[in-house]
Amino acid sequence: xxxxxxxxxxxxxxxxxxxxxxxxxxxxxxxxxxxxxxxxxxxxxxxxxxxxxxxxxxxxxxxxxxxxxxxxxxxxxxxxxxxxxxxxxxxxxxxxxxx
Numbered sequence: 124x125x126x127x128x129x130x131x132x133x134x135x136x137x138x139x140x141x142x143x144x145x146x147x148x149x150x151x152x153x154x155x156x157x158x159x160x161x162x163x164x165x166x167x168x169x170x171x172x173x174x175x176x177x178x179x180x181x182x183x184x185x186x187x188x189x190x191x192x193x194x195x196x197x198x199x200x201x202x203x204x205x206x207x208x209x210x211x212x213x214x215x216x217x218x219x220x221x222x
Contacts, residue, residue, distance in 0.1 A: 142174035148213055168209050169195040175213075184208045 142148050148171045155167030172180045172195055181188040186205070194201035195209070210216055 138170055139174045142171060145214060148174060149215055152210070152213060152215055165195070165201065165206070166197065168206065169197065171213060172209065180209065180212055183212045 138151070142151055152164070152167050152171055156164050172191070177192050177195075178188045181191040184191065184205075186208075191205075191209075193199065194205050201209075207217060
């Protein structure tokens with residue numbers, strides 16, 4: 124007998140639930156930055172911030188939690204300074220290289 128659609132229970136995949144260590148967060152952000160897609164990197168930073176905890180990250184960055192949330196949720200483009208500070212809190216930094 125085969126399982127029916129009603130027999131299968133699925134849940135929405137959320138990468139936030141799988142970013143448990145600093146190494147995992149760093150690897151995730153590095154992978155997101157590889158192709159140079161800014162929107163993809165910003166989304167990854169938002170996801171990493173949720174995995175770490177927005178309040179904790181905001182405190183480390185020295186910014187307001189609400190402001191950080193608004194900066195990272197995709198409704199606005201965060202400043203380079205905000206992105207740099209967030210990456211620094213994850214133990215990362217920008218690097219420039221030839222294409």
